[in-house]
């Protein structure tokens with residue numbers, strides 16, 4: 001669907017977007033890039049392979065938070081199926097990307113697909129990541145696949161994820177057990193509805209017509225609800 005490099009960059013972009021404060025998998029989480037909270041050392045773990053330092057400068061953190069907001073904006077607009085807004089956000093990212101260069105990934109041969117990367121080798125990691133995410137999102141847009149950028153349908157979860165399923169059926173993020181939580185909730189709701197329906201049955205039965213049924217006349221009203229209940233189960 002997308003090139004391998006784009007798929008991996010999109011996954012990282014979603015991971016970055018999901019570090020913003022908010023509801024994630026049913027819990028309200030703080031900003032994971034908040035220097036004041038002593039969390040910036042997570043940066044190399046959140047975006048591995050870009051050369052971020054364990055203790056990045058506040059300028060780098062600011063830059064990464066800005067990138068995060070830009071990526072999350074494109075994502076939310078795409079998830080809301082507002083293509084114009086998504087492209088506007090993407091164009092801002094592309095505009096900031098500057099020149100790009102084609103490079104071969106490590107271990108490539110002459111027949112390997114080259115990838116597009118930030119303009120200069122040794123660019124600061126935030127700059128390189130920003131360009132890479134812009135290029136990945138551009139590939140999604142050029143393929144007409146913006147609706148694959150989704151946000152989780154789980155309760156109290158706004159995680160971004162990429163739907164790579166063939167039939168575009170993915171509804172939940174993978175990080176927070178959201179699909180399982182939704183299934184458990186639906187199951188409990190079904191059980192509660194069944195219990196409520198079963199609880200109503202005795203209340204329906206003691207009607208004045210019960211006496212007639214006892215006399216040997218199979219009362220229709222008494223028979224019908226019982227059949228309906230059996231069908232429901």
Ligand SMILES: [Zn+2]
Pocket residue numbers: 024025152153154157158159172173174175176178
């Ligand atoms: Zn989720």
